[in-house]
Amino acid sequence: MQLPFWPVLLVDLLGSALMIVFSILCVRLSFQLRSQDRENVVWTYLLMVSHALTAFAVSRGVGHIAKELLILGDRPDIWAALRPYSGSINTITFCVVGAVTLFFERIWRVYQQVLRDKEALQEAHEKLLFMNKHLEDLVLERTQELARSEGKYRRIFEVSRDMIAVVDAGGTLLDINPAGREMLGIPHHLTGRESALPDFGSFFARREDWDRLRERILRDCYVSDAEVDLVAADGREVNVLLSAASECEVSRKTEIFHFVVKDISQRKAMQQQLLQADKLASIGQLAAGIAHEINNPLGIILGYTQLLIREEPEGTERYEDLKTIERHSRTCKTIVEDLLSFSRRAHTKKETASLHETIEEVLSVVRHNLELDQIQVEKDFDPAVPLLVLDKDKMRQVFMNLIMNAKQAIGKDGWIRVETRFDPGRRQIRVAVRDNGCGIKPGDLPRIFDPFFTTKGTGEGTGLGLSVSYGIVKNHAGDILVESQVGEGSTFTVVLPVENEDEENAGT
Structure with missing residues (x-):
């Protein structure tokens, strides 16, 4: 199919x-x-x-x-x-x-x-x-930290009371804080890179100190607590404690020194005062022992001399010799009494008294003597000064010594000013005796309270006036301060504490 x-x-x-x-x-x-x-x-x-x-x-x-x-x-x-x-x-x-x-x-x-x-x-x-975003945040954070750190250290640099200075190896001041400018007397309008500004080494009292210091910093990279003397632009001498460290600045191809400098002038002055007080205390103890040992035989010599004078007719040569012995024995006895006063072992009788009245009594005694030499006396009394518990006789001796020393420093044609001030906060009274005399040399200032030290000529003083005055004031729990400039005059200040005072009864 x-x-x-x-x-x-x-x-x-x-x-x-x-x-x-x-x-x-x-x-x-x-x-x-x-x-x-x-x-x-x-x-x-x-x-x-x-x-x-x-x-x-x-x-x-x-x-x-x-x-x-x-x-x-x-x-x-x-x-x-x-x-x-x-x-x-x-x-x-x-x-x-x-x-x-x-x-x-x-x-x-x-x-x-x-x-x-x-x-x-x-x-x-x-x-x-x-990472870029994080890096930006990190950079911002680090920048803020750096700004805070720079601000903090800039504040430390600005407000520090010690000198902070940045100096290159050649001595040029690159930066210095206000305290350093004030210490060295450097005008604030000058900078470290101006040629008119002296280098740091020029402020050293001894140039070799700067050279040695610079060599040590370059060798060891630091210096700690070096004590040196500086001279400010206005001529003031400043004793300082200096520390320094170095670092290499690549851009400038040089060493940079960082200095921290502390003014210890006041500390040195206090140390000198403490040493002076210790020395005077030791001398006082020694003087007291010597005075007591001499006082007894001296009293015997003076007593027998007076017995011999009574039996000797006046006008004879023997009588004159005995009088000479008596006169010098009394002089020695006065010196011994001053030594005892200096050592604070002499008997004192304190009572409530007016300091102004005590000073007025001294001025009334010496005023005529001062006017003969054309020396004017000025008074500036603080009406708030209260009554004090003191030994009037001994305090009169103190003010008498200070005023007569001022007179001898002036010579003729000058002025003496006596001032009193009451400090209620410190509970102190200050009595200043100023003059425009010849002043005291800086080298003599540490020794002026030493027994037997004097700048006067032979026969013009025993050198015990200020020593005795120092002992009297110390016995009143006070102190004596002195300031002096050669050719400009001196100021002695007696500082006395106020104890058990009635402030409603002020001195006049």
Whole structure:
């Protein structure tokens, strides 16, 4: 039984046409997909395969349609001639599809590597963004910390009461704080780089001290607690304790010295005062022992001398010799009494008295003597000064010594000023005796309270006046201070504590 031919023909023709249509639609769809994402290699591969399959579908579909039409048209000879070409085109298109597929496999591996590299780059980019943002925050944080640190240390630099100076190895002042400018007398409008400003070494009292100090810093990189003397721009001498460290500044190619300098002039003065007090205390104990040992035989000598004088008629040579012995014995006895007063072992009788009245009694005694030498006496008494418990006789001796010393320092034609001040906060009274005399040499100031030390000529003084005065004031729990400039005068200040005072009864 023979099947009808037309269904096969219909399927072949319709199938060929549909294959061509579907392949063209696939090309169109793959083209749209590739247009949406040109970087996606899958769509590129799909477009290439679609083109190859379309070529294959057209070649095969057209071949089948031509075959059926030529056979139906009774022209099989033409199909026999076209058949090899149709088969070749089909083969070529299949080879193209296979080649594209094989080529795509390598492209796909490269594409996958590119994707991995892209992901790695994206990750690295994100890390870089994160690090960059974090770095900006870190830099901002470090900048703020640096600003705070710089502000803190700048405040320390500015408000420090000790000198802080930055000096290069040649001695040029690069920077110095206000305390240092004040200590050295440097005007604030000058900077360390101005040629008019002396170098740091010029402020040393002895240039060799700076040279040795510089050598030590360069050798050891630091110096600790070196005691040196500086001379300020205005001529003031300042005793200082100095520490320094060095660092190398690459930009300047030189060593930079950082100095911290502390003014210890007041401390040295206090140490000198303590040494002076200890020395006077020791001398007082020694003087007391010597005075007591001398006082007894001296009294015996004076007593027997007076007995001999009574039995000797006046006018004889022996009488005059005995009087000479008596006179010098009394002088020695006065010196012994002064030594006892200096050592604080002499008897004192304290009572409530007016300090102003005590000073007035002394001035009334010496006023005539001062007026003969054209010396004016000025008074500035504080009415708030209360009554004090003191030994009037001994305090009169103190003020008498201070005023007579001022007179001798002036000579003729000058002035003496006596001032009193009451400090209720410290419970102290200060009595200052000022003069415009010759002053005291700096080398003599530490010794002026030493027994038997005097700057007067031979026979003009025993050197016990200030020593005795010092002992009397100390016995009143007070102190004597002195300030003096050669050629300008001196100021002796007696400091007395206020104890059991009646402040309503002020001195006049």
